[in-house]
Amino acid sequence: MTVPTPTDPAAAPAFGFRRIATDGMARRGEVTTAHGAIRTPAFMPVGTQATVKTMYPEQVRALGADILLGNTYHLMLRPTAERVDRLGGLHRFMNWPHPILTDSGGFQVMSLAKLRKINEQAVTFQSHIDGSRHVLSPERSLEIQGLLGSDIQMQLDECVALPAERAEIERAMRLSLRWAERSKAAFFGKPGHGLFAIVQGGDDEALRVESARALTAIGFHGYAVGGLAVGEPQDVMLRILSATTPELPEDRPRYLMGVGTPDDIVESVGRGIDMFDCVMPTRAGRHGQAFTRRGKVNLRNARHADDPRPIDEESTCPAARDYSRAYLHHLVKAEEALGAMLLTWINLSYYQDLMAGLRAAIEAGRFEDHKAEVKAGWARGDI
Numbered sequence: 001m002t003v004p005t006p007t008d009p010a011a012a013p014a015f016g017f018r019r020i021a022t023d024g025m026a027r028r029g030e031v032t033t034a035h036g037a038i039r040t041p042a043f044m045p046v047g048t049q050a051t052v053k054t055m056y057p058e059q060v061r062a063l064g065a066d067i068l069l070g071n072t073y074h075l076m077l078r079p080t081a082e083r084v085d086r087l088g089g090l091h092r093f094m095n096w097p098h099p100i101l102t103d104s105g106g107f108q109v110m111s112l113a114k115l116r117k118i119n120e121q122a123v124t125f126q127s128h129i130d131g132s133r134h135v136l137s138p139e140r141s142l143e144i145q146g147l148l149g150s151d152i153q154m155q156l157d158e159c160v161a162l163p164a165e166r167a168e169i170e171r172a173m174r175l176s177l178r179w180a181e182r183s184k185a186a187f188f189g190k191p192g193h194g195l196f197a198i199v200q201g202g203d204d205e206a207l208r209v210e211s212a213r214a215l216t217a218i219g220f221h222g223y224a225v226g227g228l229a230v231g232e233p234q235d236v237m238l239r240i241l242s243a244t245t246p247e248l249p250e251d252r253p254r255y256l257m258g259v260g261t262p263d264d265i266v267e268s269v270g271r272g273i274d275m276f277d278c279v280m281p282t283r284a285g286r287h288g289q290a291f292t293r294r295g296k297v298n299l300r301n302a303r304h305a306d307d308p309r310p311i312d313e314e315s316t317c318p319a320a321r322d323y324s325r326a327y328l329h330h331l332v333k334a335e336e337a338l339g340a341m342l343l344t345w346i347n348l349s350y351y352q353d354l355m356a357g358l359r360a361a362i363e364a365g366r367f368e369d370h371k372a373e374v375k376a377g378w379a380r381g382d383i
């Protein structure tokens with residue numbers, strides 16, 4: 001195959017980000033990619049194995065999702081990136097003709113694979129599916145993401161779980177910086193496709209500032225804040241964000257990886273984050289939990305057995321409006337598939353409504369008031 005000549009990612013014509021409004025540190029923006037635009041602040045549903053579990057792609061789109069996440073680690077193992085490429089790429093494969101972001105796979109290797117080893121060159125590991133051996137280097141990760149055809153590609157990085165020794169955090173942060181350089185050199189920026197770097201540095205503000213400044217100097221289409229939502233308390237995450245986002249370019253999107261609860265998202269938007277992903281709305285849905293504007297409801301709880309009310313009669317989502325809590329409770333207890341489907345629908349709908357509300361509030365210059373209103377709703381507790 002022809003070796004693509006690397007281009008400077010910053011030069012790719014159609015990939016872009018524009019800020020429409022700002023309110024304090026909060027930003028209302030729009031990312032443009034080869035497969036369409038992403039309204040920010042944005043929540044990106046997780047589609048690990050080329051599907052958002054229990055949802056049709058048309059449904060996910062109808063809820064207002066502009067972009068989905070796919071996973072290099074899972075898809076390289078099954079069905080393999082080469083097969084997805086032969087079948088027309090991930091957009092065609094999963095019938096999602098809108099933007100897709102893929103993670104680089106390192107995080108999943110460290111949390112899922114067996115016998116994994118990391119060195120300067122790459123991560124090597126054995127598949128959790130069949131034990132086969134694999135090598136994931138910064139270059140191979142981008143080759144896979146390119147074969148999948150994802151619109152936003154992530155550099156390969158090393159994320160350390162917290163708490164961790166400073167020396168360990170520093171080692172992983174510097175390796176990730178060297179891998180960022182190699183990723184930029186290897187990135188073949190087709191028009192409308194972007195490469196994001198990932199800031200590391202654990203819970204150490206000085207290391208975070210060093211990582212953010214070094215990555216900004218290299219130059220990327222966007223910047224993710226990695227190494228968080230790995231067990232640290234919310235106040236630590238927010239302190240790190242407050243130290244990190246001011247060091248990132250204002251005219252590029254920022255993506256906080258793996259975050260989070262509705263409260264995490266509102267607080268992080270207020271600290272200058274534009275893009276979020278989290279398994280919570282989908283995973284919690286499969287476990288019987290509903291996210292609502294009045295807080296979380298656990299439909300496994302017997303108190304719902306005779307409750308004829310829907311989850312939220314004012315919701316535009318049929319799953320939250322047309323089904324009783326008693327019925328949802330029954331489905332969850334009976335472990336019926338429809339239970340997971342309806343609750344996932346409810347949760348993704350709530351997360352997209354939350355993001356739409358934040359976007360409107362920033363545009364109207366009333367982010368702080370809106371934040372207070374949303375938090376008051378969660379505190380009502382009469383759910």
Ligand SMILES: CNc1nc2c(CCc3ccc(C(F)(F)F)cc3)c3[nH]c(N)nc(=O)c3cc2[nH]1
Pocket residue numbers: 045046047048049069070071072102103104105106107154157158159198225226227228229230257258259277
């Ligand atoms: C849950 N907390 C968390 N998730 C984190 C993730 C994964 C994000 C992700 C991407 C794609 C998918 C897919 F399933 F939809 F594909 C699922 C999850 C990180 N990823 C990288 N590269 N660096 C990090 O430092 C990092 C930190 C993370 N904290």
